[in-house]
Amino acid sequence: MFGNKRLAKRSIIGTRVCGLWPQDGRYYPGMIQSQVSEESITSSAVYVVRFDDGFCQHVKSRCIVGPGFQPVATTTLKQGQKVFITLNGREVCGTVIFHDRDIDEVVINVRTPTGDDFDTGRRLEDVRLLESRKSARLVDQPDTDYSKLADLHLSNNTTPADVGSKKRMPSHVIDVPVMTSPDKTE
Incomplete structure (x- = not known):
């Protein structure tokens, strides 16, 4: 019933690509909707591409330009x-x-x-x-790896409510105010 090949964790379904429109030979933007057939020795894989204008078309992988393709x-x-x-x-x-x-x-x-x-x-x-996808002012700037910026040190007894708040460090010195009574005179 199903093939023995599983889709990878990072599936290409939903990927923005440009597919070749056979009638005019130009590439048009769209999104991968599904995979119709897998790649074999004699043929390339075929995908359903839903173009931005609403049309859906079966497109061979060698006629697709984008991440994971040509x-x-x-x-x-x-x-x-x-x-x-x-x-x-x-x-x-x-x-x-x-x-x-x-x-x-x-x-x-x-x-x-x-x-x-x-x-x-x-x-x-x-x-x-x-x-x-970058804004025009960020085109020439390198990509920032935000995973290196996130520096959370969570302990075993941390609750989900504690994750967003800053933890207070315990003080090593306790300042106790000295009580003086007004009727004592020395």
Whole structure:
């Protein structure tokens, strides 16, 4: 009934990818919905990709660009393909005018936020098919490993209510106020 192959803990279902649309030869963004067939010696795996415009399509793994699949460097981009590049520290959208694999150059028409159009040549490795999740001001900054910042030392008798609050350290000195009575005179 079921295959002997289990899905990995980090399943690719739900991964944002770009799938090749066979009618025009361009890559469009979407999300992996399911795996239809597994990879074998004679054929590549087939996935159901739900594109951002709502269409679902069976796409072979060799026609998918994204994490866990083909890198952008293995593709030939068609004229009119929507791409993203970093320009002056900001991510901008552009349209491919020409892609020459022999000299590794992609000529892209870019519209700036001010409304100006211009063409720029980039290497294929500098071109992305998916919009980056980072905000524009964080594109050039390295990723921070937040697991190293979390430094919780929990003891065995810690309750869940204690985890969010700071623990008070016991004092080694106890200050006891001296009581003096008003009727004593010395």
